[in-house]
Amino acid sequence: MNQDRNKLLLYITQVSFAIDDVVLFLDTHPCDKDALSYYKELKKARRESMDEYTHKYGPLLNDNVDNSCYWEWVKDPWPWE
Amino acid sequence: MNNMNLRRPNDCGCNTNCGNNASSCGCNPNCDADSSIYNDPLKGMAIAIGYVPWQQWCKVYDLCKGLNQGTIFPPLDLPFYGCIPRGYFNGRGGAL
Numbered sequence: 001m002n003q004d005r006n007k008l009l010l011y012i013t014q015v016s017f018a019i020d021d022v023v024l025f026l027d028t029h030p031c032d033k034d035a036l037s038y039y040k041e042l043k044k045a046r047r048e049s050m051d052e053y054t055h056k057y058g059p060l061l062n063d064n065v066d067n068s069c070y071w072e073w074v075k076d077p078w079p080w081e
Numbered sequence: 082m083n084n085m086n087l088r089r090p091n092d093c094g095c096n097t098n099c100g101n102n103a104s105s106c107g108c109n110p111n112c113d114a115d116s117s118i119y120n121d122p123l124k125g126m127a128i129a130i131g132y133v134p135w136q137q138w139c140k141v142y143d144l145c146k147g148l149n150q151g152t153i154f155p156p157l158d159l160p161f162y163g164c165i166p167r168g169y170f171n172g173r174g175g176a177l
Binding site for chain 1: 141144148153
């Protein structure tokens with residue numbers, strides 16, 4: 001795995017973790033404006049980084065497969081490979 | 082709170098001799114002992130029930146630190162004492 005790919009994957013992990021945490025906060029504070037705006041910011045960042053990853057290295061999740069004539073999902077090594 | 086007198090008959094257990102008589106546990110109003118009824122932010126609330134203050138939004142950690150610390154909220158980033166070092170409670174009234 002090359003360096004850039006690792007860096008992008010780490011960023012996706014970090015932003016995904018932050019979303020999970022702010023979601024937990026929003027569950028009990030549904031009207032909190034600061035939390036909602038932070039969530040909006042994170043959601044955008046995660047979407048963009050996921051799209052970038054998919055475009056450069058292939059799908060991360062099985063609903064990220066864009067190629068309509070080949071099921072790209074099988075191209076990547078399986079987790080145990 | 083009343084049994085404090087039983088342990089120390091001649092003072093109200095507030096370690097500063099605020100000169101209070103032993104008859105009641107009520108400390109002197111300007112007594113600042115933690116356990117004094119005059120210094121209790123939860124005064125008037127039902128006793129023997131745990132209270133968790135409502136979490137407020139705050140400045141969160143940046144993404145990298147949030148993941149490393151296991152939370153994005155600094156107030157929830159607390160040290161974890163998985164094991165208590167031998168002797169930790171010496172002088173803290175514990176037996177370990």
